[in-house]
Amino acid sequence: MRILLLTALSAHLASSVLVVGTFFMLLLAGPSRAPTARRWEGAMVVWGRLLLLVALGSGIVWLLVRTALFEGRAQAALEPRAVLHAVLDTWPGLIWLARHGILVILAAFLAIRSDLTERRDWIAARVEALALGALALALMSASSHAAAISPGTALTVAIDACHLLGTGVWLGGLVALGALLRAASRDADADDRAHAVITARRFSRVALVAMLALMGSGVLNALAQVENIAALVGTPHGRLLLAKVAVLVPILGLAAVNRRRLLPALPGPEAMRRLVAFVGVEAMLALVLLVLAAAMTLTTPARHAEPVWPLPVRLSLDTPLDGSATRWRALLASQLAVLGAVALIASFFSLRRRAPLLAGALALAAVAAAVGLPPFVVDAYPTTYRRPLRTYHATSIASGSAIYWGQCAACHHGTPADLRSASTSRRHAGELFWLVSHGRPERGMPAFENRLEEAQRWDVINFIRALGTAAGSKSLGAQVQLDGAWLIAPDFTISVGPLAPGALRDYRGRRMVLLVLYTLPGSRARISELARKYNLLSTLGVEIIAVPMQTSADAIRELGASPPVLFPVVTDGNAAIIATYGMFASGPHAELLIDRQGYVRAIWRDDTGEIQVQVERLNEEKSVPPFPDDHVH
Ligand code: HEC
Known part of the structure; x- marks a missing residue:
């Protein structure tokens, strides 16, 4: 069921995005009388119709599967009452209805063949199609994770909409451009290359802006949804985001080669062929991005999920800098880092020694990290960033107190393993949770996983925290x-x-x-x-x-x-x-x-x-x- 939902949503997202980019490219290329361009335009309108069919079809499948999941029964997908309920009585349902209404209007509009020989009619028709497609795409953010953030809902939704539209312009445009370049690179149509080259150059400028907008809104989105490193590496949502970034890196590399090497060499036939191939690869990678993005919308946003820390260590800035050896390390590392930064800046300005300077900067950064970071590395556990089940509330502390005096105090109160010590209070609550649950049998600390309920373990942790602050409250x-x-x-x-x-x-x-x-x-x-x-x-x-x-x-x-x-x-x-x-x-x-x-x-x-x-x-x-x-x- 989940796979079907992901497939339907990916298809819907991809087609909605591609529709926007297709009509955007038609406008960007402008009306042309050249036969290749006209043929391309015709093909793009057919492609647009096809995309709309896919968008509507996958949108319906998506709705039916969601209804089944929502009701908890597979048959519900085929019951008109259940489906109507999902559409009319839920906010995502209403947004779905509005968006698909717009897509139907757009499809009807494209189905009517009209005479667009007048330049003004042509522009009006293309602008209308683009506006409808963009509206249907942007509305998606009104029922996305971004809409669940408050306060500041309007802002996060606007940022999300900007991200979607940026994707539309860039990815949709890329596919349409690929088609145009392919058509123009065939030998028979060599006379029409100028139009394709001009369009490619224009697109390159627009794509740069779209990509910056995409990355900016993506970072803001991530800050709102993911919030911290633990959520980034420790939740499915955060890891999908990391995967997106990993796919983005080769895309940016290809885009840079296209822009700096291939575009200036146009309309040379070799450059043209390579550009077609590169644009194709870029578009394929971008579709992978879309599937990842669709999967992200189906997972719990990282800030609501319980992060599972994947590493046995973490960095802790709470570590006291005592001992002269530690201070010397910190000093040496900071100086190496400064040198590294100088080398990095120099590499930007140097024309000839760029590569060795950059390599030097990276090496210095690595050595600085190796020298400076070890004192800050502390043990970590899968639950390190787990959010306590119980709030810091008097009833929780009081029941934790009863547990502590009954089961822990004999070993802990006033002994070397005193839980009021500074080193214990520096630990995250989630680490204490791990230590209490699993114990350290080899060092005499029993495991309480089977002896105390999860809520009781959190109670005793709240109590330990209160106990730690009580010592300080004397001041x-x-x-x-x-x-x-x-x-x-x-x-x-x-x-x-x-x-x-x-x-x-x-x-x-x-x-x-x-x-x-x-x-x-x-x-x-x-x-x-x-x-x-x-x-x-x-x-x-x-x-x-x-x-x-x-x-x-x-x-x-x-x-x-x-x-x-x-x-x-x-x-x-x-x-x-x-x-x-x-x-x-x-x-x-x-x-x-x-x-x-x-x-x-x-x-x-x-x-x-x-x-x-x-x-x-x-x-x-x-x-x-x-x-x-x-x-x-
Ligand atoms: C049989 C004795 C014993 C009992 C009972 C016991 N502990 Fe411990 N506990 C230890 C010892 C010994 C250590 C030190 C282990 C080490 O050196 O790593 C320890 C370590 C810990 C730590 C890690 C402290 C740190 O900062 O490293 C926590 C937290 C802790 N105990 C909580 C509890 C709680 C909560 C209870 C009661 C529910 C409890 N312990 C009951 C013996 C005990």
């Missing part, structure tokens, strides 16, 4: 350190009585949060004071959230009615919050000030904090750190 005190946002406040659920539950993260970008962990009766005076100051703090942009340390059914009533407590008092799930935040501030009463981005900025381990002064400091802070990720890294 956070009553004073807000400007530009010192690093302690991510784990998210938690705020459920108060019958109201719909909210979350700490709902305040992000809007308000600061003063998290008050309290114990009665000791905290009563402080809670009353905060209740009185609530309005003032609210105006300064602070929400207060109070969490009782001991669980009691009457927690809210116990606070008393005067002064009224108007801020949320979280009684459901308070144990998880206390277990998590208690790691940063233990004691019967503690207050933590969380800034608008979601970082803990001040911790009071008693009830005497001058909240207002610190809040005003935060309000004046200029630099705003990015929002922390919901998952640990």
Whole structure:
């Protein structure tokens, strides 16, 4: 089924692309009275009709197969109700309908033979065909992966459309040009070569622009869809992209030879024949690109897929540069790299020694890498870049805590294998996941793959992260350190009585949060004071959230009615919050000030904090750190 879908989609994509390029080339070549050109034009219009038939046919097959996959049954492809549902009730279906409507109009338009002897009629007819074909092609991006990116959907769709149209002009034009050159290179038609040569030169200029647009939009597309190296080398989508780049390299090589060697030698018969052959090879490679592109649209975009890291090592820039040997290495490597860059620049300007200079530059770069990189190479595992299954949330940390104290602490807490060490905190969460799942039996670390569920393993990793930051949180005190946002406040659920539950993260970008962990009766005076100051703090942009340390059914009533407590008092799930935040501030009463981005900025381990002064400091802070990720890294 998948193969059929890929075949249909590739055929559809290729024919839609070729239609655009064919009509573009007809316009670029312009009307001509020469017999070869007229014959070529006639052949191109027939070719255009054929392409439209293929586009419509493969489009229908594509729709039917997609319906079957969508419904999960093969028969659904032949049930009118199911197909109508897929077309009319889904966004990709509506786009499909619009595009195929346009293709039918274009086909009808080409089927009517009209008299195009007038130059104006000729141009109007060709422009119309090109516009319809281009519209049908560009609309494809409205239901592509690009349309699923938000924010910035309009931009990513526009970039994708630009990529498609660039492909249309370049690849479609290439095939049409190949046909023209072939026709003109036959000896009998030698008198018509001038027209073909002029067209080839014009196309060469356009193709350069189209290729630059293609590569530019391709890079932007990749940045939006793939996002990082792990997704590029570790997901099927990313690897298809790498394959595309690998096919692109010989295409660019051929294009460069065509442009620099063969075009200037036209209309020599030898150059003409070689150009025909090269253009043919280029077009074949480009069709391979299209199949890869179609396969990419059928795979999960890399940024949503779980990358599987293929190598046993990776580069880590977090590695500390300690030890003079490492520093000497880094220095030597950087100097070699600079020399390499100088050689590279020189090779561009030198006319005669270009090749040796370029080879020298590459050799210097290789030696620099061999000298400088080893200290940054660290072990890596297939799951290194896996995204945690569980977010950095108090409930996850609390259940991780129970697992840790039950199953890990005996070997790990306060021993040489302490998980609070800097070397453990430098590891990616996905690496910890691998180590916990598979263990290192030869060094005494058991495997937990069969003893803990996957979610439990991620819980314990969230806990290890919290444990690591808790050690550092000792340096956070009553004073807000400007530009010192690093302690991510784990998210938690705020459920108060019958109201719909909210979350700490709902305040992000809007308000600061003063998290008050309290114990009665000791905290009563402080809670009353905060209740009185609530309005003032609210105006300064602070929400207060109070969490009782001991669980009691009457927690809210116990606070008393005067002064009224108007801020949320979280009684459901308070144990998880206390277990998590208690790691940063233990004691019967503690207050933590969380800034608008979601970082803990001040911790009071008693009830005497001058909240207002610190809040005003935060309000004046200029630099705003990015929002922390919901998952640990
Ligand atoms: C029987 C003792 C033992 C138990 C139980 C144990 N570990 Fe370990 N663990 C070790 C030893 C020993 C090492 C060091 C292995 C090495 O030197 O590479 C280790 C290494 C690790 C590492 C790698 C640290 C690093 O940065 O290299 C992680 C992560 C880890 N353990 C997590 C856990 C977790 C989570 C649990 C509980 C679910 C657990 N361990 C239970 C003994 C144990």
